[in-house]
Amino acid sequence: MIIELGHYALILALVVAAVQSVFPVWGALKSDHRLMGMAPGLAVLMFLLTCVAFAALTWAYLTSDFSLLNTYQNSHSDKPLLYKFSGVWGNHEGSILLWVLILVLFGALVAVFSRNVPQQLRAATLGAQGWVSFAFLLFVIVASNPFERISPAPLQGSGLNPMLQDVGLAIHPPLLYIGYVGFSIVFAFAAAALMLGKLDAAWARWVRPWILVSWIFLTLGIAIGSYWAYYELGWGGWWFWDPVENASFMPWLTGTALLHSAIVMERRDALKVWTVFLALLTFSLSLLGTFLVRSGVLTSVHAFAVDPARGLFILAILLIFVGGSLTLFAWRAPLLRQGGLFAPISREGSLVLNNLFLTTACAAVFVGTLYPLVLEAFSGDKISVGEPFFNLTFGPIMVPVLILIPFGQLLAWKRGDIWGVAQRLTSAFVLAILATAGLVWFMGASTTSIMTAFGFGLAFWAIFGSLWEIVDRSQVFKIGFARAMARVKGFPPTVWSTVLGHAGLGITVLGIVTTLAFESEHVEVMHPGETLEQNGYHITYENSWTRNGANYQELVSQYTLRKGGNVVGIMEPAKRAYVSSGMPMSETSIATFGFSQVYFATGDTDENGGIVTRIYFKPLITLIWIGTLIMSLGGVIALLDRRLRVGAPVSARKRKAAKSAIASAAPTPAE
């Protein structure tokens, strides 16, 4: 009954989406207030209906209702409660329903919070969001319906893939989808602006919070996915340039570009057409990613069970939306009023460079991801494009970005003085050189290559160069510490968001460079009582024993990690066998020392009680994820900027000004 209710709600949501797709847009184009007024209510209704559907599916999982094909195939009554819950999206049908839920959530959020957006733009935006919602609701109902029943109902489900029975599944997909799908609303705003033929600086101010929210979640989603893969897969890798990772990374790159170009648009009324193009492009890449993940056209660790019909359906959605939006863009963009002008050496100029490099980097990732598909289609040759290609192409493109970041922060709007900025950055440059020398000395000068030292230098330059903005703005050397602190307290949030965003990037780069250059891997067969000396640690294999978990049995191996005679860690990697499926699964054991980690995984045992032990030393690896957290924090602070707050009440002064204006210029038509 509950299942059918959910199914019915989903179909109703599709009907609402159809209405939403047509009438508000029609109303916006014909300035019909009644039709436009329908949009917010419909968006909220569609969200509520999808919530009912999602709740019904969740109910089926929590109560282990195996009369549902989806729960039968992907769940098991022995599963711990958390994995019953997260298992809802641990399969294709459930995850695409979560995708749709987040899609309609963004529509509802715009309906509720973007009250300061003019009615016409809001209605057209929600209408455009309705198109996307309609396409994906149709896809769920027709090609991947989670509410299909089986009869007779089996007594037990076949269980969830053990790799997904981890807290990572509870966090990574929802965060990633909020980021991924959040760009749909940005896409809708862009499509609406094109339809209405009106695009000004205010548009950027209304859209920027949505770009920021999506970007923050996408950043966190990618970072958590990376950490999950790192500890779960047991290979010690944190990024594989896997097609599916690239699929989420491409919208991140264009989304980051969009974040910056929208600032130029808001402040200087320039780069308008380009910003709209980026908005369309970013969501198109999100759709491309969805297609790549779910069609099975590429070999990837994320493969869902593949059904060609689904692939074709998503390909059709992709082609309609990419083709349609590009056509709309080609047709309407020339009608938009030209934006403002600016000098090449200025804040705007540096943001244009940022956009140029980020989109070029995205293009390189795009080619590397899709080239194997194209080559196979034309020549039949099967190739894989892996890390060497991306290191060679993506790496060099990022070098100028890191060099230019501190300059961009200090350049003035309109007309900057590059030599003046260079002078102001001298101290930051000296600091970066000193820090690089210190780290090279610490890691061992003889083992550090020139390229690694250059990488350290770039990272420290980005960190100190971006932090220097605080010192520079506070004028601490001119006015003394106490008055400088007062100035620092008065900084607008945008200063902090920029500094944290850029310094976070530098910290991530520092982690990446150090890990790549100094990580080491050791594979040994160890017998009980055997001690190994490696990287200054004494590692003793104590013994192994079996332990029963909730729905698995595991062979735990215990190692003692000593440094200078002191025990610094007890490591217990394990090999699990899941009861329901019999599937084996390795559990790694990781010890963190400062920012560095020692990582253990075990393999097979031999006849003499020996066990294959894989030990990784990963210097400063946690900086990779700490940096992304700092970047996201920068995004959160940017959201706090009063000017951006959606639905923020008008400030008291403005209200007063408006009142006096009304008083002096009565009679005024009501809003």
Add this chain to the structure above:
Amino acid sequence: MTRKQKRLGLIGLAGIVLGAAVGLVLYGLSSSVTYFQSPTDIVAQQIEAGQRIRLGGLVEDDSLDKSGGSVIKFRVTDQAEAIPVSYKGILPDLFREGQGIIAEGYMDGNGVFIADTVLAKHDESYMPKEVYETLKEDGHWMEEEQAAAAEQSSNVN
């Protein structure tokens, strides 16, 4: 500068960056991609020792040899040819004889494939796409129903 000059400057700069990126991408695609080969391809083409390739096929039954401690030996077959593989490390959890895998590495001079990465499927219903297609092309892949039918007919006989 006039509007036109500025625009030309911007287009020029974008052209330089994009040109450099195109150069990098082309160079990368010519030098650092790995080709997927089946055991038959390797035997037929006499692949140069040391060249990075991906070898895909099924792990031959009874070929797994773990006596070398952390160095594991097995053979990868496409039912026509088989290539011995040597791998130092921990095999993926779902590595089993008779199962499709992809190994990445190079041929040494003596006809042994030295693997540094071994990928197996990540769940029971997933087979690396390249392996599946190659086997299918060569007529060695049996769909589940076919396999069941074959088993049944052999039982009848």
